[in-house]
Amino acid sequence: MNENKNKYMEIMDIDPYLKPFKKDIELRGSNYTCYKKKLLSNNQSFQSFASGDLFYGFHLVQDGWIYREWAPGADALYLIGDFNYWNPKTHPLQKKENGNWEIFLPGLQALKHMSCVKVRVVAKNVSRDRIPLYIKRTVQNPVTHDFVGQIWQPDYSFNWQDSEFHVDNKKPLFIYESHVGMAQEKEGMGTFKEFTEITLPRIKAAGYNTVQLMAVMQHPYYASFGYQVSNFFAVSSWFGTPEDLKVLINTAHLMGISVLLDLVHSHSIKNIAEGINEFDGTDYQFFNTGTLGNHSAWGTKLFNYGKPEVIHFLLSNIKFWLEEYHFDGYRFDGVSSMLYHHHGLGVAFTNYSKYFSMDTDIEAITYLQFANDLIRQVKPNAITIAEDMSGMPGMCLPVEVGGLGFDYRLSMGVPDLWVKILKELPDEKWSMSKLWYELTSRRPHEKNIGYSESHDQALVGDKTLMFRLGDKEMYTHMSKNDDNLIISRAVELHKLIRFITMILAGEGYLNFMGNEFGHPEWIDFPRQGNNWSYHYARRQWSLMEDKKLKYEYLSNFDKEMLNLVKTYNVLSACDLQNLWTDEKHKLLAFRKGGLIFLFNFNHCESFAEYELPTGEMGEYKIVFNSDEKIFGGQGRIARDYIYGAETLKHKENKTGVIIYSPSRTVLVLKKVR
Numbered sequence: 058m059n060e061n062k063n064k065y066m067e068i069m070d071i072d073p074y075l076k077p078f079k080k081d082i083e084l085r086g087s088n089y090t091c092y093k094k095k096l097l098s099n100n101q102s103f104q105s106f107a108s109g110d111l112f113y114g115f116h117l118v119q120d121g122w123i124y125r126e127w128a129p130g131a132d133a134l135y136l137i138g139d140f141n142y143w144n145p146k147t148h149p150l151q152k153k154e155n156g157n158w159e160i161f162l163p164g165l166q167a168l169k170h171m172s173c174v175k176v177r178v179v180a181k182n183v184s185r186d187r188i189p190l191y192i193k194r195t196v197q198n199p200v201t202h203d204f205v206g207q208i209w210q211p212d213y214s215f216n217w218q219d220s221e222f223h224v225d226n227k228k229p230l231f232i233y234e235s236h237v238g239m240a241q242e243k244e245g246m247g248t249f250k251e252f253t254e255i256t257l258p259r260i261k262a263a264g265y266n267t268v269q270l271m272a273v274m275q276h277p278y279y280a281s282f283g284y285q286v287s288n289f290f291a292v293s294s295w296f297g298t299p300e301d302l303k304v305l306i307n308t309a310h311l312m313g314i315s316v317l318l319d320l321v322h323s324h325s326i327k328n329i330a331e332g333i334n335e336f337d338g339t340d341y342q343f344f345n346t347g348t349l350g351n352h353s354a355w356g357t358k359l360f361n362y363g364k365p366e367v368i369h370f371l372l373s374n375i376k377f378w379l380e381e382y383h384f385d386g387y388r389f390d391g392v393s394s395m396l397y398h399h400h401g402l403g404v405a406f407t408n409y410s411k412y413f414s415m416d417t418d419i420e421a422i423t424y425l426q427f428a429n430d431l432i433r434q435v436k437p438n439a440i441t442i443a444e445d446m447s448g449m450p451g452m453c454l455p456v457e458v459g460g461l462g463f464d465y466r467l468s469m470g471v472p473d474l475w476v477k478i479l480k481e482l483p484d485e486k487w488s489m490s491k492l493w494y495e496l497t498s499r500r501p502h503e504k505n506i507g508y509s510e511s512h513d514q515a516l517v518g519d520k521t522l523m524f525r526l527g528d529k530e531m532y533t534h535m536s537k538n539d540d541n542l543i544i545s546r547a548v549e550l551h552k553l554i555r556f557i558t559m560i561l562a563g564e565g566y567l568n569f570m571g572n573e574f575g576h577p578e579w580i581d582f583p584r585q586g587n588n589w590s591y592h593y594a595r596r597q598w599s600l601m602e603d604k605k606l607k608y609e610y611l612s613n614f615d616k617e618m619l620n621l622v623k624t625y626n627v628l629s630a631c632d633l634q635n636l637w638t639d640e641k642h643k644l645l646a647f648r649k650g651g652l653i654f655l656f657n658f659n660h661c662e663s664f665a666e667y668e669l670p671t672g673e674m675g676e677y678k679i680v681f682n683s684d685e686k687i688f689g690g691q692g693r694i695a696r697d698y699i700y701g702a703e704t705l706k707h708k709e710n711k712t713g714v715i716i717y718s719p720s721r722t723v724l725v726l727k728k729v730r
Contacts, residue, residue: 068459114191129156180338323391429462507562
């Protein structure tokens with residue numbers, strides 16, 4: 058016991074700044090140990106514990122159907138649906154122990170595939186027709202627009218062909234963040250089938266090895282981007298059937314592409330008609346009661362992570378998606394909101410004390426540790442990513458040493474950094490040393506996913522990186538034969554910002570679909586304010602495919618950028634070294650992955666004979682440069698020239714090469730001899 062306790066405190070050896078908070082780390086460990094013992098008995102594993110979907114919900118058995126529900130606060134439950142003409146009296150459930158309810162329907166045809174169902178819940182003299190908690194699919198009535206549960210029991214088993222596919226944790230993630238509904242160019246809602254047939258080949262060709270799927274869990278309001286989940290075990294019927302999703306994932310695996318689910322366990326939709334809120338007639342069945350149960354900014358309900366039945370529900374949900382749909386892991390949404398009772402709203406995490414206080418939700422921390430424990434047991438190579446803007450120490454350290462167990466955290470400060478720089482500073486005032494510091498600062502031994510923009514920066518009211526740079530000029534000056542200065546600057550900086558972010562900001566990389574080719578404008582889902590238009594809720598792939606437009610340049614650059622980084626395994630490299638920071642001329646040089654990178658952010662000045670420190674003698678050759686004509690550059694850099702290292706007289710007699718560095722370009726050199 059003492060040995061395990063000491064091991065749990067290793068986090069303080071990894072990060073000595075945690076030592077003043079030893080009691081808080083001990084509390085984290087003791088809560089984990091005590092709560093785990095409370096949940097699991099007789100050497101039970103999380104994997105066997107998290108099987109709620111195998112007990113609750115609808116199950117076809119040898120001589121009929123069994124339907125079970127957990128509703129401890131209810132007085133009566135009645136199963137209704139098209140099978141009994143929605144009669145609320147013919148099929149009452151029997152009350153069992155521990156708040157469980159059950160009914161057996163004799164005969165294999167008592168319920169049929171695609172039958173519509175609800176359950177009438179009577180509690181405190183209030184009667185409501187609800188969607189079953191563990192339903193696998195819901196559909197919307199086209200006339201009344203209300204949602205109902207749907208029995209999903211096709212007469213065949215899906216033929217998975219991905220048994221040979223396994224995530225290689227030794228390879229960095231190159232994530233293509235995707236929303237199925239807006240992945241097509243048509244002014245309408247995209248489907249799983251279209252994503253499989255049209256979008257997956259694009260992702261493969263672009264060089265990404267991982268797809269992160271948003272909005273897969275059922276949500277009644279399409280414009281919520283999938284972040285207001287109503288039915289946690291149901292595949293979003295906006296995009297197709299459960300089998301359609303399985304085909305998508307199976308196809309991705311056959312292409313060698315991992316698939317992550319954007320998991321929303323940070324909150325739930327407050328809707329009573331569609332969601333799980335007040336299912337048994339109480340406001341505390343799943344959620345905290347009172348103000349603790351409501352997110353003031355999101356208008357959603359907040360889970361009670363200290364309740365064993367809630368942990369059972371959520372962990373069962375995690376296991377379900379891994380096993381039923383073969384997902385390869387999760388991006389956990391809204392982790393910052395989970396970690397703190399104030400949800401991170403209006404709080405600046407300027408020192409370590411902000412992570413350890415009465416505002417910290419220790420039960421949520423324990424839940425996240427359990428979640429990562431479970432995922433490792435079900436699928437040892439699965440990937441977990443935390444969306445945490447607070448920088449909680451230990452987020453991506455193993456649970457056994459005092460961490461929360463995630464593989465990666467999102468580098469959420471980086472997109473904000475770029476927005477701030479572009480909004481507030483002209484090019485000539487950019488600080489190279491600040492850029493270096495912000496992009497390379499990490500929690501010790503914790504891996505990050507770097508990104509310069511995600512879907513957040515593309516939403517209506519904000520701007521994509523390219524649109525922020527080019528703005529209205531993009532509507533009229535993206536033709537290749539148009540030398541507009543604003544667009545030229547935009548193209549050049551778009552390439553530099555994304556490239557330096559990929560190289561320095563993480564051990565993995567994320568791109569939101571379409572941003573790789575500089576998708577213009579913002580995302581605006583159909584809503585009353587835009588007359589329910591899909592015009593901005595789509596991806597205009599034709600812009601990239603039009604050989605006359607500059608979007609092709611950015612697409613080419615992104616593809617070759619990924620190819621270079623993968624070829625030299627740059628993101629996994631441990632040899633990062635700042636070679637020179639030139640504040641006066643706005644250049645930054647560094648070594649990583651055995652390559653030398655020279656970024657010239659100067660807005661107007663090129664340097665014919667720039668002294669570039671390399672750190673060692675030898676001969677060097679350029680293996681990549683952003684000035685290539687296929688990237689929209691001017692083709693000023695010789696591809697085959699060999700640069701011999703020498704003593705640099707104006708760089709403190711350091712060893713390096715003398716090289717031509719054009720304005721707003723990046724050069725990558727490799728030592729060849």
